[in-house]
Amino acid sequence: MQVWHSLAELPRDLGPSVVTIGNFDGVHRGHQAVLERMVADARARGQVAIAVTFDPHPKAVHDPAHQPELVTGVVDRLERLAQTGLDGVLVIDYTLEFASQTAEEFVRAYLVEGLRAACVVVGHDTRFGRGNAGDVDTMRTLGEQYGFAVEVIDDACAVSESGRRWSSTWVRELLEKGDLPSAAEVLGRPHRLRGRVVHGDKLGREIGFPTANIDVSAGMIPRHGVYAGWLTVVDARGSAGAEALVGERLPAAVSLGLNYTVGGTDLRVEAFIIDRTGLPLYDTEVTLDLVKWRRPMLDFGGLDALVAALTEDVEWCRSVLA
The missing domain is CATH 3.40.50.620 (HUPs)
Known part of the structure; x- marks a missing residue:
């Protein structure tokens, strides 16, 4: 085209x-x-x-x-x-x-x-x-x-099988609810965010869950919470190490919202790549295809409880994406 x-x-x-x-x-x-x-x-x-x-x-x-x-x-x-x-x-x-x-x-x-x-x-x-x-x-x-x-x-x-007219308004309603499977049904594909991987505060690395922090440039931000999704590098942006990753869909546990446990006040979109470590993702352009919402963002009161919750989140995401 x-x-x-x-x-x-x-x-x-x-x-x-x-x-x-x-x-x-x-x-x-x-x-x-x-x-x-x-x-x-x-x-x-x-x-x-x-x-x-x-x-x-x-x-x-x-x-x-x-x-x-x-x-x-x-x-x-x-x-x-x-x-x-x-x-x-x-x-x-x-x-x-x-x-x-x-x-x-x-x-x-x-x-x-x-x-x-x-x-x-x-x-x-x-x-x-x-x-x-x-x-x-x-x-x-x-x-x-x-x-x-x-x-x-x-x-x-x-017009959809339910009798409702397919529309962007309908998609927005579903994304606001966190109903990603239904949004995907209207779209004909999973909902996608696009952005660049940037440096964060490195807290995830310190607690055993290193994440790719994504500065989202396109795609509607859905209901805040934890999602199962797929991260794909679409442009290595000059990174020789990332060139081999271009086009590969990587399973991810995605945190989207405010990290209340550590006093976060800014919207963060972070993706923990499941069963892969040390990937050279900084400054690459990536897409996030969100598959399913798990839970809202919560204040766990401390890092130990947060780590336990993240461990369960990752297992759930691994099961969903399998």
Whole structure:
């Protein structure tokens, strides 16, 4: 899948294309169903399938004081979009200047002249252009004017077996509860955090549980507590020792929250790699795929009780991940 970040990067021979537009936060099973069907339709027509998405999220630009909590960061969003079979994704740098375009200016510049759309696939509630003035009827009118078809998504393929519509909102609700298995069911995969391994206070090493402290840069922080999960090094960032670890899934007991026992006041995300020691993880970029929540963060009153609890946590995580 090709990724473009501006109109200037689009190939001159692109098209004709089938295009859809959205934030695609989480790329959950509803997104996947719609995109996979769109890709199949594009293949049948001999056309390319392209998604248009935005970074940062529009709400973060229009109301920066109330930043939306995104399920996934842009890197993981693109990785998951690629898995649907799309030929390309145009990531638009969402700014107030971009948002000032009229609906017609956006359609003409991006869909017609840039992506050479033969068909545009939209949802029933699609809004676009300055002040969100454009809707489905606007898109149909512009399609007639500029010569592209408009298809409105049939939501039937975006409804779960329970009857509830797949949605990013549903995923957030489940993550806030710590219900990782159900969140994975909606997402079609485990929930993922991404970040860089940084130096911590080394307390874990002193008590026999050395951890990788992760400065999370993307992915929604779920309910605080202890989790079973998988840590994967995705970029060694120049570490020769870590190169051999890239791509290997490492079983981990993950502590996410405040370490009350030692008076912690800052959010920490720490991963204890099970049955592996001495791994050169500092400064590497890693992902954490969280599988199951075990317990909340607790004040054990002292290090001995904390060590006993961690020992039980690790055994539980080893069993879950086995």
